[in-house]
Amino acid sequence: NAGVTQTPKFQVLKTGQSMTLQCAQDMNHNSMYWYRQDPGMGLRLIYYSASEGTTDKGEVPNGYNVSRLNKREFSLRLESAAPSQTSVYFCASSDPSRVVTEQYFGPGTRLTVT
C-alpha cells in the first residue's frame, strides 16, 4: 500500500516548456487534489476532482490543466511554464464518503522554471 505517489520528484523547465505531473493513489479514494506550496503562503488549491469524471477549479487554476484519467490517477499539466510557477506541487486524495475527511498527501514535486 503505497498511498499517494507523485512523479517526478524534481524538475527544471525553461520558460515556455510544457510538462505533466503525475499522481496516483491506491486507497480507492473518490476525491483527488492538486496544491502548490510557496514560501510563507501555505498550500493553495489549483484543481480538484470530487469524483472520477469530474474536475473543478480551485483558488489558483490559471496556467494549469488537469485530467482525471481514472479513479487512481490525476495529472496536472503546465502547457507553457512561467517562472511564477516555480513551486512545490502536492497531490492529495480523500474519501468524502467517510465521516472523517482527512486528506492524504504525496511527497511532492519540486519544480523550478528558469
Place this chain on the structure above:
Amino acid sequence: SQQGEEDPQALSIQEGENATMNCSYKTSINNLQWYRQNSGRGLVHLILIRSNEREKHSGRLRVTLDTSKKSSSLLITASRAADTASYFCATDLNDYKLSFGAGTTVTVRA
C-alpha cells in the same frame, strides 16, 4: 483567499517544553484539521475536531476549538526533537475542499 491563519509564524522551544500554536479562520466550518509537514515531505494529518466539539486529545496533542471566536489552538506537550516541523490548520467547509493556513514552523532544541 486562505481561510485560516496560524500564529505565531515560528516558534523555538527546548526539548521537553510545550508548544502552543493558534489558528484563526473567517467563515463557519464543518470541522478543523491540523497537519504536520516535516522538511521536504508531504503533509500528514494529525487530528480533526468537529464544529460541535470544544476539545480533543490524541497522544501528546491537544486541540481546542472556539467557534464563537473562530479560533483553534494546537498544544504539543513534552516536545521532542522529532516534533520539529511545520504545522498547518485546515478548515473543512463541507464542499470536498480544505483551506490551509500559512503554517507555524516549530523548532525543538535539544
